[in-house]
Amino acid sequence: MKQLDLFVISDSSGETALTVAQTALSQFPSLKVNFQRFPFIQTTSILNGILKLAGQKQALIFHTLVDPALSNLVITFAREHHLAEVDCLQPAMHTIQALTGEVPESVPGLVHNLTDTYFDRIAAMEFAVAYDDGKDPAGLLKADIVILGVSRTSKTPLSLFLANRNLKVANLPLAPQTQVPKELWEVNPNRIFGLTNRPELLRKIRQERMISYGLPVESAYSDTHKIQEELDYADQIYKKIGCLVIDVSNKSIEETATIIMESLDPKLISHEFDR
Amino acid sequence: MKQLDLFVISDSSGETALTVAQTALSQFPSLKVNFQRFPFIQTTSILNGILKLAGQKQALIFHTLVDPALSNLVITFAREHHLAEVDCLQPAMHTIQALTGEVPESVPGLVHNLTDTYFDRIAAMEFAVAYDDGKDPAGLLKADIVILGVSRTSKTPLSLFLANRNLKVANLPLAPQTQVPKELWEVNPNRIFGLTNRPELLRKIRQERMISYGLPVESAYSDTHKIQEELDYADQIYKKIGCLVIDVSNKSIEETATIIMESLDPKLISHEFDR
Known part of the structure; x- marks a missing residue:
């Protein structure tokens, strides 16, 4: 080499x-x-x-x-x-x-000038951290973009990447055993993006997470049937909302973010994209 | 134009x-x-x-x-x-x-290949969100870098920027009325960076935050004397630790992050910086 x-x-x-x-x-x-x-x-x-x-x-x-x-x-x-x-x-x-x-x-x-856009970006990053992982459903109504997905579909890094482009992003985890907050049904479906992945890939990613946590690799969390159930549940929610669904398998965060930015109606955003 | x-x-x-x-x-x-x-x-x-x-x-x-x-x-x-x-x-x-x-x-x-480094970056971003704003003092001991500062010294966006370079960052707000967690004194001072700012600039930034929250502009939060007290308190902590102090007034996040990365002993990090 x-x-x-x-x-x-x-x-x-x-x-x-x-x-x-x-x-x-x-x-x-x-x-x-x-x-x-x-x-x-x-x-x-x-x-x-x-x-x-x-x-x-x-x-x-x-x-x-x-x-x-x-x-x-x-x-x-x-x-x-x-x-x-x-x-x-x-x-x-x-x-x-x-x-x-x-x-x-x-x-x-x-x-790097300290322009309005620059402060918008910092505000967007703070927004993403404040409304990460469904922490506060009020964020769903204030966000430019709402990202949905089951555990380990890269919602957090995707939200932060989009924040870096001055977009206010809230993300919400989906799981069959929990209820979606009622605020979700008040959000314009064009602002909502549903993430999905192939069950076998998700299984591998979750097993790695278990290893990094020092927990047993085989559990309901990394069981292919359970994962399929979760993905089916998420799909039902996406259909009910009528939002765009993105398969993130073998896509980088940048690629998924670009698809979202290209699909987003500019009229839904209050500030400029890039400059 | x-x-x-x-x-x-x-x-x-x-x-x-x-x-x-x-x-x-x-x-x-x-x-x-x-x-x-x-x-x-x-x-x-x-x-x-x-x-x-x-x-x-x-x-x-x-x-x-x-x-x-x-x-x-x-x-x-x-x-x-x-x-x-x-x-x-x-x-x-x-x-x-x-x-x-x-x-x-x-x-x-x-x-954008899905390499180990790429997954490290995602893990680092999730780490930054999990240990933002002193949420869990356990993060101080697991972090590559600990960032300290009073309110509105850009701790969150700085942490996220460094996360994007694969560094695990925990940040902790400092305020005279709260106690610093005992874990802070166990961290290697070379991993710790203290942020400071000019009182009048900090006052302006805080007033803008009050406006964005729809709150009264003039309060203890944006009072110059109170701010000076907070900054003095932070300075005492920095001296006690013996950490590097960075004045962020008129510095962009990128500039502050670069100073941190250049000052950080590579031996303190378990993975590569840029690639």
Whole structure:
């Protein structure tokens, strides 16, 4: 297995460069990558020190530096020292400037500005935590999106992912032995999404949970017949509501979240999606 | 204000291209951008339909397509129809291939593979929700990171952000009138991070919370002297513990999270950071 040192250099937190690097590297599963992140790099002197280290390690550099002088320093150094580098920001900025004629601000970290949208996002995250797992049925009526599903259908991480996109999400577990709160029937069905999964996959996931809790692997919780009963019960509820049902088997959280965001009527949301 | 139509085209969820687009556009605050996301585009016929629409709208295209045939189709179409496009993935893949000699898998969505790391992340998110706001002091002893702070210092969103990086985070609110759980004194101080803020900023944030709750704006909760008392109390606790203190005033969640991740001793974590 090939080893690779990868430096992420950014004038802000480095999340963008890290995202691009991880997406590209996922296409090369045989590489073992040692990531090192250098955030908030905004001066030539500190950048020079990092580049020297990159030279010693023959590191691949992914960078997002809004100041062209700094990104050019990386590019020139890499060329002179036979290093590989990927500029994750300047090409996009050049394209936008050429298209619109606008001049970039060149201020690091603008994407994290403390704007209204940013505070909306924090509020949405707090909402998701407050109304996780059916904690308070009042949340069903205040939410942009209501997620339903039996145990271990990824309701919590899905709610948090959508919260990160400024959506207020409440989730409610379904189980045959418990009653759904009456508030559920007052929610617009277009806001409701029902999760389902294949029984055998759910069984495996639940067995793993039992192991992680140090509990016996075989129980009613991980019994295929009981699981099928639960899923049938959930299906009945979904039909009665008339909501969209998403099979999450072999779907990542991001994929399920994207399906929900694409299906959601924008008129049902009070704020912007992405920006 | 200039209007701009922006298409995000991806063979997976489109998160990477969206991240790059938002980071680049944050440098052009005068542009009003209308985002449209086209995820899971994996066939020429569907891609052609989207490109036609992009041509009609003269949209700027950000794309992440692992199949070179598809990304080349976008590039060729854009050139012929005088559209601007930014390829957020192929340049990085080319660089990695040239550097290592490895051939990419060219399978869409690999970054979302259901790997161990992925399940770790989901477990970390569930951990953050379970041990949010001092709900259960047992979490303090199981956590990779413990975050302390008075009300409204962004403990919850920070915990969730760190969870997204596979770190198990418990957070605990500090208030002079309540006692800290005895478990806190058993935690390694290097795992503990204390948040603080400027009193006047905290006051503004709390007043906004009161408004959003429909409560009177002026109360002990938003009184500057009371806030100063709370912050002094928190500072005493931080000194007693000997933990790192982070002033979150004018810092984004991402910035605070990055400072924590950079300060954390990797030996204190049982799993990998980023991959």
